[in-house]
Amino acid sequence: MARVIAYSDALGEATVQAMERDPSVFVMGVGVDDPGGIFGSTRAPYLRFGDARVFDTPISEPSITGMAIGAAASGMRPLMVHARNDFLLLVLDQLANHAAKWSYMAGGRLKTPIVVRAIIGRGWGQAAQHSQSLQAVVAHFPGLQVIMPSTPYDAKGMLLSALSGDWPVVCIEHRWSYGITGEVPEGYYTVPIGEARVARPGRDVTIVAISQMVNEAMKAATVLAAQGVEAEVIDLRSIRPWDVEGVCASVRRTGRLVIADTGWTTFGVSAEISARVSETLFRELKAPVKRVGLPAVPTPCAPVLERAYYPGADDVVRAALATMETGDAAVASDSDAAARLHKPFHGPF
Amino acid sequence: MTNQHDALLDLYRQMVLIRRFEEAAAKAYSQGKIGGFLHLYIGQEASAVGALSTLTRDDYVVGTYRDHGLALARGMSARSCMAEIYGKVTGCSQGLGGSMHFFDAERRMMGGYGIVGGHVPLAAGCAFAAKYRGSGEVALCFLGEGAVSIGDFHEAMSLAALWKLPLVTIVENNEYSMGTPLSRTMSVADSSTKALAYNMARDRFEAKDVLVVRERIGAAVERARRESLPTLIEVQTYRYRGHSMSDPGKYRTADEVEARKKDDCIANAERSLRALGAGDDVFARVDQEIEAAVDDAVRFADESAEPGEELIEAYTYA
Ligand SMILES: Cc1ncc(C[n+]2csc(CCOP(=O)(O)OP(=O)(O)O)c2C)c(N)n1
Numbered sequence: 001m002a003r004v005i006a007y008s009d010a011l012g013e014a015t016v017q018a019m020e021r022d023p024s025v026f027v028m029g030v031g032v033d034d035p036g037g038i039f040g041s042t043r044a045p046y047l048r049f050g051d052a053r054v055f056d057t058p059i060s061e062p063s064i065t066g067m068a069i070g071a072a073a074s075g076m077r078p079l080m081v082h083a084r085n086d087f088l089l090l091v092l093d094q095l096a097n098h099a100a101k102w103s104y105m106a107g108g109r110l111k112t113p114i115v116v117r118a119i120i121g122r123g124w125g126q127a128a129q130h131s132q133s134l135q136a137v138v139a140h141f142p143g144l145q146v147i148m149p150s151t152p153y154d155a156k157g158m159l160l161s162a163l164s165g166d167w168p169v170v171c172i173e174h175r176w177s178y179g180i181t182g183e184v185p186e187g188y189y190t191v192p193i194g195e196a197r198v199a200r201p202g203r204d205v206t207i208v209a210i211s212q213m214v215n216e217a218m219k220a221a222t223v224l225a226a227q228g229v230e231a232e233v234i235d236l237r238s239i240r241p242w243d244v245e246g247v248c249a250s251v252r253r254t255g256r257l258v259i260a261d262t263g264w265t266t267f268g269v270s271a272e273i274s275a276r277v278s279e280t281l282f283r284e285l286k287a288p289v290k291r292v293g294l295p296a297v298p299t300p301c302a303p304v305l306e307r308a309y310y311p312g313a314d315d316v317v318r319a320a321l322a323t324m325e326t327g328d329a330a331v332a333s334d335s336d337a338a339a340r341l342h343k344p345f346h347g348p349f
Numbered sequence: 350m351t352n353q354h355d356a357l358l359d360l361y362r363q364m365v366l367i368r369r370f371e372e373a374a375a376k377a378y379s380q381g382k383i384g385g386f387l388h389l390y391i392g393q394e395a396s397a398v399g400a401l402s403t404l405t406r407d408d409y410v411v412g413t414y415r416d417h418g419l420a421l422a423r424g425m426s427a428r429s430c431m432a433e434i435y436g437k438v439t440g441c442s443q444g445l446g447g448s449m450h451f452f453d454a455e456r457r458m459m460g461g462y463g464i465v466g467g468h469v470p471l472a473a474g475c476a477f478a479a480k481y482r483g484s485g486e487v488a489l490c491f492l493g494e495g496a497v498s499i500g501d502f503h504e505a506m507s508l509a510a511l512w513k514l515p516l517v518t519i520v521e522n523n524e525y526s527m528g529t530p531l532s533r534t535m536s537v538a539d540s541s542t543k544a545l546a547y548n549m550a551r552d553r554f555e556a557k558d559v560l561v562v563r564e565r566i567g568a569a570v571e572r573a574r575r576e577s578l579p580t581l582i583e584v585q586t587y588r589y590r591g592h593s594m595s596d597p598g599k600y601r602t603a604d605e606v607e608a609r610k611k612d613d614c615i616a617n618a619e620r621s622l623r624a625l626g627a628g629d630d631v632f633a634r635v636d637q638e639i640e641a642a643v644d645d646a647v648r649f650a651d652e653s654a655e656p657g658e659e660l661i662e663a664y665t666y667a
Pocket of ligand 1: 061090497525
């Protein structure tokens with residue numbers, strides 16, 4: 001049987017293997033050398049290579065990012081790690097105004113292959129400034145790539161793709177993913193950026209899920225199956241570029257689409273997917289696309305409010321069942337995020 | 350008893366309140382009654398208490414996620430602070446903000462913030478408003494030495510000096526930025542020297558004696574109020590606990606922490622009070638009072654209601 005390891009160790013192993021193959025790869029970020037090692041993910045590289053290649057930085061994220069981009073254009077492959085997504089907003093100027101456009105502005109003669117890892121916080125006390133899920137913000141910019149692996153296998157393979165590719169890649173990880181275990185080959189391998197993964201095949205409704213919502217979608221699929229609805233769960237994995245063909249091929253078969261994202265629905269990744277699929281497959285859709293995501297408000301701190309704020313498998317089930325309704329009932333059913341807050345249904349989770 | 354005795358006793362009481370309050374919060378954390386982030390201020394109390402004792406009601410206070418001490422020193426009630434940490438509707442932000450984000454608009458406690466250094470320009474903005482209106486308030490901004498490395502800090506200092514804003518910026522140098530010692534975040538040991546580049550007044554001293562803190566910060570507050578000039582101050586201090594509750598503190602030795610506890614701001618204040626004539630009865634009374642206040646806050650937080658779901662959407666645009 002193949003070896004089973006945790007998501008955090010898969011990231012660490014990918015980093016070590018990239019560093020072994022390519023001396024220009026180095027790791028920097030606030031706390032990457034800490035014994036905690038960013039939920040364990042930078043511990044192995046630090047122990048293996050020491051602080052010459054894995055080093056702590058002052059709290060100077062914008063300039064550190066700018067330096068990473070400059071170093072990348074000068075032949076290096078920096079891997080930056082941010083303990084929270086929220087800090088991406090500080091470095092967005094460097095990512096969006098510089099890294100994203102450098103190749104373009106240089107007529108294709110300069111590449112900036114930096115990789116930026118950032119974590120989505122979730123849990124009591126994380127609150128408004130430590131829990132945002134900002135994939136849509138980053139993915140908005142042509143020139144940036146955004147990946148969100150949900151399994152240990154993909155975490156390793158996609159990080160290795162990013163660290164050997166030509167483009168600036170932002171890898172967004174969910175804090176709840178680090179403990180997830182799964183089969184991961186010991187050797188070097190890559191998972192291509194831009195290809196979705198069918199996590200569970202099904203014929204009735206397509207559920208495109210992102211990051212932590214993949215787990216919720218899988219739970220939902222089990223519940224749906226018990227009710228006679230076979231859901232196809234697609235782990236999007238890659239946000240930009242995203243697998244338009246793969247998703248459309250599935251929706252063409254099922255005629256129904258639910259998108260479950262960790263971010264806000266409003267102006268979010270789910271909005272982009274919904275728009276593209278509707279544009280492409282308008283006549284083949286049997287019901288309006290349904291979206292599951294965060295309501296359009298910041299994250300509340302109190303645990304009771306958090307529980308109401310975050311969507312779960314029950315919301316995915318409800319959205320999928322709504323797409324199974326036909327005609328006016330489907331149009332009227334409320335699976336959108338704002339309505340979700342006032343839901344009467346609380347089970348079976 | 351003398352005025353000096355009474356003034357010091359008041360500051361002492363506030364410091365003890367902060368310490369006991371946070372010890373109770375830490376206990377509640379270990380009991381699972383609260384969770385997530387909890388950044389304790391224990392060891393640094395003289396800094397907030399001394400500094401805030403120089404302000405008027407209308408002055409502005411802006412701080413970091415390590416904000417419990419600031420809030421209590423600003424006169425926010427132990428009940429509303431504890432309830433906020435517990436995530437209850439009776440908390441100062443009705444449970445929406447939590448431990449890192451204490452606010453009290455009435456007392457002009459303008460918040461604790463989670464993005465390191467991002468709040469320093471906000472404090473400059475409070476000072477700007479006061480200057481623009483000519484209303485005479487001063488803004489006090491607290492940050493850790495780790496935050497001195499972020500650009501926002503430098504831009505805010507540059508603007509405050511250029512526009513002569515009534516801003517007193519207090520860098521609480523507790524020697525560690527999470528697990529990173531100061532020597533790995535700054536090319537100088539004294540962050541107040543950053544003021545030189547901006548032609549700003551500066552000061553630096555140890556926060557072991559709350560009266561010294563009060564006097565030195567008082568001078569800067571006066572400069573801000575009378576001359577509308579900013580000051581950058583480094584207060585040298587030490588946190589006894591981890592960066593937050595989840596920090597096992599492997600980056601320093603237990604001996605180091607124990608040695609620093611020997612020069613404790615609360616013990617020092619007690620010694621000074623005794624020299625001014627305070628006897629055991631005085632301390633027994635303070636202990637009793639504070640214990641009752643903290644017990645009351647914990648009970649209040651425990652018994653308070655959870656916020657209702659309608660609150661989630663209430664304030665985004667309202
Ligand atoms: C921009 C940003 N980067 C990193 C962090 C993570 N972080 C939170 S507190 C902290 C250490 C700050 O240390 P210091 O400024 O010295 O204040 P102290 O915690 O010691 O009071 C770090 C790195 C953050 N919150 N914001």
